[in-house]
Amino acid sequence: MDLEDTLLMMPGPVPVAPRVLRAMSKPMINHRGAEFSAMFDDCREILADIFQTKNDIMILSGSGTAAMEAAVGCTVGKDDVVVALENGKFGERFKDIAARYGKVNALENEWGHSFNLEEVEKKLEEGAKAITLIHNETSAGIQNPAEEIGKLAKKYDALFIMDGVTTLGGDTVKVDEWGVDIAVVGSQKCIAAPPGLSMISVSEKAFEAMNEKDALPYYLDLKAHKKSADKSQTPYTPGVPLFFGLQEALHIVKEEGMAARIKRHATGAKAIRAAADAMGIEMFPQLNDEYSHYSNTVTAMKAPEGVSGNDIKKDMIARGIIIAGGQSHLSGKIFRIGSMGNVQPKDIMLTIQELEVVLKKRGVVSELGAGVDAASEVLDTLL
Numbered sequence: 001m002d003l004e005d006t007l008l009m010m011p012g013p014v015p016v017a018p019r020v021l022r023a024m025s026k027p028m029i030n031h032r033g034a035e036f037s038a039m040f041d042d043c044r045e046i047l048a049d050i051f052q053t054k055n056d057i058m059i060l061s062g063s064g065t066a067a068m069e070a071a072v073g074c075t076v077g078k079d080d081v082v083v084a085l086e087n088g089k090f091g092e093r094f095k096d097i098a099a100r101y102g103k104v105n106a107l108e109n110e111w112g113h114s115f116n117l118e119e120v121e122k123k124l125e126e127g128a129k130a131i132t133l134i135h136n137e138t139s140a141g142i143q144n145p146a147e148e149i150g151k152l153a154k155k156y157d158a159l160f161i162m163d164g165v166t167t168l169g170g171d172t173v174k175v176d177e178w179g180v181d182i183a184v185v186g187s188q189k190c191i192a193a194p195p196g197l198s199m200i201s202v203s204e205k206a207f208e209a210m211n212e213k214d215a216l217p218y219y220l221d222l223k224a225h226k227k228s229a230d231k232s233q234t235p236y237t238p239g240v241p242l243f244f245g246l247q248e249a250l251h252i253v254k255e256e257g258m259a260a261r262i263k264r265h266a267t268g269a270k271a272i273r274a275a276a277d278a279m280g281i282e283m284f285p286q287l288n289d290e291y292s293h294y295s296n297t298v299t300a301m302k303a304p305e306g307v308s309g310n311d312i313k314k315d316m317i318a319r320g321i322i323i324a325g326g327q328s329h330l331s332g333k334i335f336r337i338g339s340m341g342n343v344q345p346k347d348i349m350l351t352i353q354e355l356e357v358v359l360k361k362r363g364v365v366s367e368l369g370a371g372v373d374a375a376s377e378v379l380d381t382l383l
């Protein structure tokens, strides 16, 4: 029996509201017609508020990684150096993309360990065309200091390329104030649309870098996307049903308001941390200064002594709640609970309740209640 009602509590894809699903079942339209253009402009206007930017925002058909590749591929030439900051799987991905297009000068931290800003500055001093940062490193549950790194990028005249895939639409991001030249987000994370689209903001300085390059990628040519966007279109046929879904999801964001949405995300993650603490579960990130924080959208926890994170994940899935394990070498060592998108307090309470039962059955906690108690205490501040 499949009731189609498993609860996705992972860092994307996230549950999609029924009204978003209904929007996607509309008949197709001409992507060169007025109806599509109106939808495109409506999406870009709401996105500008989410990104806090006056820069151009393009919408690409392709997941978040497509936008990451567009960002680097359009600005970095083969002799250009990219300072790639890595403290998790997605930082590694930016580094790997940068290596395809230019030269990499990587700062490779242990995953989940916060960056030392002096070390970042030393890398930039060596000369760089661009610096890549994952604002919220989803694989490790750590939020990196975007604002501070933006200041350093400016000081050394490097393009600041930031992956905001698990912050934009759920947490504070100030593209213009922080000097982010290129910011990217995917549709299936905090914005709570289906996977398949990505959004990217591009500064004047980044466009200038593109003018200096002799060859740009073809499908991901951001100058071509800008030229079409100026006419409220995309250069090639977009994923039209995904646009229907994105527009509806963005309306939900607008109706809630970004301030309330940011508060809900922060409170949800705080509740999960409080519950973990009450159940004797440790956080995975190692924060070594005041500039880095625990993520407000995904919580990464160390697997308790003698239990694999993958077993916790399996036990939770058997109970209808999909959480995430660890990626690459973190497999088994950690488990992660996503709390991004339209996740409500009741979803977090149910997750913590089932997690507590799982931990009791595995002998990690001896009694039920401490986790639920701690989470509800925090979540009740939203009532």
Ligand SMILES: *Cc1c(COP(=O)(O)O)cnc(C)c1O
Residues within 6 Å of the ligand: 011, 012, 063, 064, 065, 066, 090, 134, 136, 137, 138, 139, 163, 165, 166, 186, 189
């Ligand atoms: C999910 C995610 C991406 C994009 O991954 P896709 O599978 O291409 O959508 C990029 N960066 C971060 C930090 C993510 O969490």
